[in-house]
Amino acid sequence: MFQMRTGVGEWYLVNAQTVVLTNDDGIFAAGLQALARALRAAGYRPVVVAPDRGASGASRSLSLHRPLTVRRLGEDQYAVDGTPTDCVMMAIFEILKNRRPSLLLSGINHGQNLADDVTYSGTCAAAAEGCMEGIPSVAISALTGRDGEFYFDDHADFFVQSVLPSIGRLRIPRWSFINVNFPPRPAARIRGVRVVPLGRSTYSDPIARRRAPQALGRSRKGWIYWIVGEPKSLKKRGTDIEAIERGCVSLTPIHLDLTDRRLLAECRKLFP
Numbered sequence: 001m002f003q004m005r006t007g008v009g010e011w012y013l014v015n016a017q018t019v020v021l022t023n024d025d026g027i028f029a030a031g032l033q034a035l036a037r038a039l040r041a042a043g044y045r046p047v048v049v050a051p052d053r054g055a056s057g058a059s060r061s062l063s064l065h066r067p068l069t070v071r072r073l074g075e076d077q078y079a080v081d082g083t084p085t086d087c088v089m090m091a092i093f094e095i096l097k098n099r100r101p102s103l104l105l106s107g108i109n110h111g112q113n114l115a116d117d118v119t120y121s122g123t124c125a126a127a128a129e130g131c132m133e134g135i136p137s138v139a140i141s142a143l144t145g146r147d148g149e150f151y152f153d154d155h156a157d158f159f160v161q162s163v164l165p166s167i168g169r170l171r172i173p174r175w176s177f178i179n180v181n182f183p184p185r186p187a188a189r190i191r192g193v194r195v196v197p198l199g200r201s202t203y204s205d206p207i208a209r210r211r212a213p214q215a216l217g218r219s220r221k222g223w224i225y226w227i228v229g230e231p232k233s234l235k236k237r238g239t240d241i242e243a244i245e246r247g248c249v250s251l252t253p254i255h256l257d258l259t260d261r262r263l264l265a266e267c268r269k270l271f272p
């Protein structure tokens with residue numbers, strides 16, 4: 001019943017029994033645990049391998065200059081003192097080295113991973129690492145409502161019951177993963193799933209400075225700095241940003257070939 005068919009350079013997911021589940025918010029995060037419950041209820045076996053603390057914005061960083069430790073917190077629950085990418089590598093090459101997973105899910109992230117956020121995201125980085133290792137991978141994120149509320153149980157059930165079966169019929173290229181974002185509303189009010197490209201965004205006033213407390217000592221001119229700012233859309237029409245604003249789930253295929261083909265041709269003219 002559970003198998004995976006392969007084509008030339010492609011992975012076609014028929015169904016998945018053993019699922020690697022990770023995130024960048026930490027193993028105790030509500031979004032991750034909600035997704036684990038929904039998967040178990042649907043007959044999957046999620047093996048949670050996640051950071052032991054928050055690692056948002058870690059992107060694809062690796063812990064190269066120190067050893068990693070892994071703590072088993074319960075059946076199929078492992079906490080790694082590293083980044084999301086560390087967790088995926090630990091899951092594939094150590095924890096599940098004799099039981100290759102057929103699917104990797106990263107999330108549900110506490111907050112959006114839309115547009116250019118995917119380049120910072122530890123959630124998307126984990127999915128990128130999974131697809132590079134030949135495992136169909138999906139990054140899942142949810143926006144927070146105006147009052148800070150999330151609908152993780154609703155979104156987890158919606159994803160497992162309404163999105164994952166369709167993704168399972170895709171022929172996903174080896175170097176691609178799927179990025180999914182949920183709008184800040186319960187499942188009953190979601191207006192469908194839109195397949196859209198990434199938008200473009202930036203952050204306004206990304207650096208905030210504060211007077212350094214005495215306990216921290218003094219940095220340059222007595223200031224400390226925070227990376228903050230609000231996202232500002234540069235391109236949203238027909239993209240994941242617009243889909244979310246319209247109350248839809250956004251679904252975007254991401255490809256890891258970063259080569260700019262047009263510029264490559266231009267460079268070849270200059271350097272024949």
